[in-house]
Amino acid sequence: MLTCAFLLIVQQAGNASANTRNGRFIVTITNNDQPAHASLPGPDTLAPPREATFAEGRLAAAQTGAHSYVSPADSAVRQQIEELGSANTRKRVAEQDPPQSIVDTCRNDPRADGGKGHVFHRLWWCQEHGFTARATDTNGNLLGEASVNYVAIAWGSYTSRDILVELQKTTLGKPTGVFSDPDAVRFIIGANCADTGTGNGCAVHYPTVNKTLTEWGNDQEWHNWLITSDESKSTSPDLVLRHRWNLSASVEVPGGTGGPFPSPTPYHLIRCDSATYFAGRPKACINDEVLPYITYEINSAPAISVHDVAVHIREAQDTPDLTFPPSPTPKRIPGKYIYENPKDNGLRRIPEADEGPNRAVVRQACDQLRPIPSDEQCDEYPFASTMEGAASPDWDFSAKAVNGRENTRAGGYLRWYVFWDRMLYRDMDSYYVNIID
Template sequence: MKRASRLLAAIAALALTAAPLALGTSPAASASPKPPASAPGVEYMAKPGDGAQRSSNGKGTAEMPISPDNPAGTEWLNDCLGSSEAQAPNGHVYNRFKWCQEWEFQARYYKKVDGKPVLKGTNTIKFTAAAIGYNDTRATRVFFRAKTGQVHYDGWNFLEKRTVAPNLKLEITPECVPGANQPTTATCGVGRSPAKMEWAQWSNFPDWVYWDVSSIGGKGEDQVAFHQWRFFMNGASPGYEQSTGGGEGPSIGIRCDSANYFNHGPKRYPHACIYTNAYPVLTYKMTENPQVGQHIRDAQNNPNSTWPQKPKDGHSKRIPGKWHVSEGLRGAPLHRVPSRYEGGTIADENERWKKSACGQNGGLNPWAPHYDATTGLPPYPDGLQCDEYPFSSTHEGASDPQWDFSVRAVDATDNTSAGSNLRKFYTNDRILMFLDDFWVNVVDG
């Protein structure tokens, strides 16, 4: 049970919960990329003190675009916006690095008459918003664009609807939610001033405006920090000081870290921010990895049919990690640990158990010390490799006393490809060691 205790301790050390909060300070300018010049026609208002806060399948982006629907991103954004969740106050977390929303904001404008506020009219803007997390910087880029022609003026008299309502100001910015930093020593900031235009300008402004929400500090070796950001929209304008135009949108959760073990080949990704409201699921396709895919399916769905044919404590074999798509349920999750090539002791232990189950130890009983010719995997032809599930780079791998495992002889090319997909998944979905739950799903196509 020592391994379970070690995992629980690691998770407990990073179990950071959100709470009603106090304003965080702005991070240094180096925490997020230097913003380009303001877009034409947009007034980026200066704040008191530069950077001061008013209150403020995965894959991130290193070089962030100035538009989320550039040619490389159009498919994801259209798909995201097509979700019913995108048409809701909290928007839709598309994957660990992407979020989107189509929603509206209303500002009710009042003027005092005989000392009492009287409603003069209501302005409404319908908008599209999106966000993409960086994978080499502790930041996420937040985009906003009014839907062309989707600004409406209701309740105004005939003259004011044409001469007053369209000329009132609307200020928009993302802000870090006060007090939501966990741990409290971490700070969250927005690297650009609010965008402010007249309502009529917003109605006809076709471009995206954007900001970088960034993070500094965190807990543990990976410097993990949880933050929340939200949109703040303010329609207050001269002569309408009693406007109820200030509005705070729902909080959107992000997690930022500075883990140094993410890479694709020589390219490393030492910092990132991801969206917390998404379950990371590694998907294998039977069209790409038919033998490994079938092995995982059998291990998850019928573990007693798999090798080794000897449960660890006499019960029916139990193997974790299944993502139950049809039932809308989740099995027990897996957790990443350092691999053998990274000096991981758990992964090394997993490898020793796997070798016993696969008959790779040599001698009179190559299945020793845990199995024999009856319980271990029968000898298999040269050219095949012994594949194991759960993976050796997981806490729940072959040596975990709480779980069973499966081994099977598979084609070497299939096994190598599946291993490569696992390593890509760890980086693309930013799976932190010991902390992140993840699951495995096998699909036909």
């Protein structure tokens, strides 16, 4: 896999000049993924001091194509999500090594390569990347370079308000010039809350990792940083807070000033909540740069088939005016997932106690479809469990008789999905529905 690297150009003590015999060289900071900076990075790399937003996460996800999608047919991935979502953060720290299957995915999937990395599910983000230190004289001549490359994973949590970031060195570039003494040159890598100072309760625990190049070369450990979210700082429903974090590195060389400003990766977004309606999962933090959607397959194995429901949803999404009940005006039915370009804001979950109005409207429509055979049920889309359901004043709906066993199966998968994708109520979250053949 091709590894991108940040460029960190360091400065010795004393006057900047081309007099390399005295070990003096120029201070600048650049990186390969963002414009050059002569001082601390600007808002395209580190976030400005403001709260992250729901819309910001969705926009970032649309730009990278990150989605939280699991097929009902993929039982192994579903099991992995349940295991990871049940894990305790302290247990992960104690175990050190992340699951090898996740590490392999990160190292073999090109989407994880580069400064942003990739969100593979709300529960995990990963990245293969690196930091490179370079020194030049006043004429731009290269005086030496050294690099540390790594794989990093950020674990969401469904048991506490934290994100665990783990980093392991993968390779080192051969140090040259002013960096050629690997026992004297030090690379310092750490994690940061990019919005520290806004009072929004984001904090990073565990110190930076400060090692010589020789020590990095011998290092096979996973290094941890815990990013926590203080629920007392929130006034939102479910005590939701959104934060930005990133990784950064600096370098020290013999006779230097202790290193330049850190060179950061682009920031990443997380969302933390204390929702009480997830049984056994009262607090959580997720990776927020992701488009969440549930997938129903039209042609799947009989044991997991939801054929009739999937066909119905596709009809409702693609040809709403041909669905029942008819409407004197063109029907608008939301929730269709279009890759990287959702056409509306998705479906917003509501509490089961609030589904009554939706079910009452659907019941009236279903009564007009009777008699329905005993092995069938009346299915509705959008789901009664959403704000966009049949009673919505802003959207239309569809009702259709479908295979009863398949309808029950589809409902069970929907309940699994909103739980394990940590779908919050109402305007705090939303998801899409994707129909595939």
